[in-house]
Amino acid sequence: MNETNIYRSAEFLLSANKIVQLPPDQGKEVAFAGRSNAGKSSVINTITNIKSLARTSKIPGRTQLINFFTLVGNRRLADLPGYGFAKVPVKVRQQWGKTLRMYFETRQSLHGLILIVDIRRELSEEDEQMLEWCRVNYLPVRILLNKADKLSYSAAKQTLLRVRQRIGEQNVGVQIFSALKKTGMDELQNQLDGWFLIEK
Numbered sequence: 001m002n003e004t005n006i007y008r009s010a011e012f013l014l015s016a017n018k019i020v021q022l023p024p025d026q027g028k029e030v031a032f033a034g035r036s037n038a039g040k041s042s043v044i045n046t047i048t049n050i051k052s053l054a055r056t057s058k059i060p061g062r063t064q065l066i067n068f069f070t071l072v073g074n075r076r077l078a079d080l081p082g083y084g085f086a087k088v089p090v091k092v093r094q095q096w097g098k099t100l101r102m103y104f105e106t107r108q109s110l111h112g113l114i115l116i117v118d119i120r121r122e123l124s125e126e127d128e129q130m131l132e133w134c135r136v137n138y139l140p141v142r143i144l145l146n147k148a149d150k151l152s153y154s155a156a157k158q159t160l161l162r163v164r165q166r167i168g169e170q171n172v173g174v175q176i177f178s179a180l181k182k183t184g185m186d187e188l189q190n191q192l193d194g195w196f197l198i199e200k
């Protein structure tokens with residue numbers, strides 16, 4: 001397999017509801033998070049070029065899972081549950097918060113997080129929570145301001161600058177993206193390559 005195209009090798013591995021169900025903590029993993037409807041499934045599909053890989057599920061219960069996809073060479077993508085569903089009961093949300101926090105704190109193979117945000121919305125409380133967990137665990141993050149095709153170039157650029165200024169952290173990259181138009185794919189792939197292919 002061509003090492004420059006490892007994302008095309010993605011295959012579904014398993015869904016985990018609890019920490020004990022996670023695949024062995026070996027190799028390298030990159031996680032994807034975001035508010036429901038921000039376009040997480042579309043982004044994963046765009047990178048892997050497999051249309052139905054991260055199937056869009058609008059049923060809250062079914063999203064309470066981490067879906068793992070394997071890539072060649074003991075590498076994985078972890079599709080974290082989309083958040084922001086008003087209908088999810090508080091107890092379920094709290095349990096998921098605990099599981100995710102533990103995942104961030106303990107996962108040795110986790111090398112980075114891609115946080116998908118709708119460019120037309122501000123960072124949500126849950127997005128901020130994700131950023132905080134990454135910060136305390138020294139996990140690098142890249143924020144994708146997705147659906148950039150919905151804004152003019154200059155409006156997208158302004159949002160980019162505003163978010164960058166707001167974050168102001170070295171460990172967090174921010175970029176414009178459109179899963180629909182494939183805008184920002186090279187930047188995203190460079191980031192993923194950095195995490196997956198370069199030894200540290």
Ligand code: GDP
Pocket residue numbers: 034035036037038039040041042043056057082146147148149150177178179180181
């Ligand atoms: P998820 O809930 O975060 O997995 O979001 P989905 O990938 O299911 O996308 C939610 C909706 O946004 C769908 O209707 C997608 O077609 C749409 N969508 C996702 N990415 C883009 C994008 O870059 N541009 C536009 N215009 N729509 C997008």
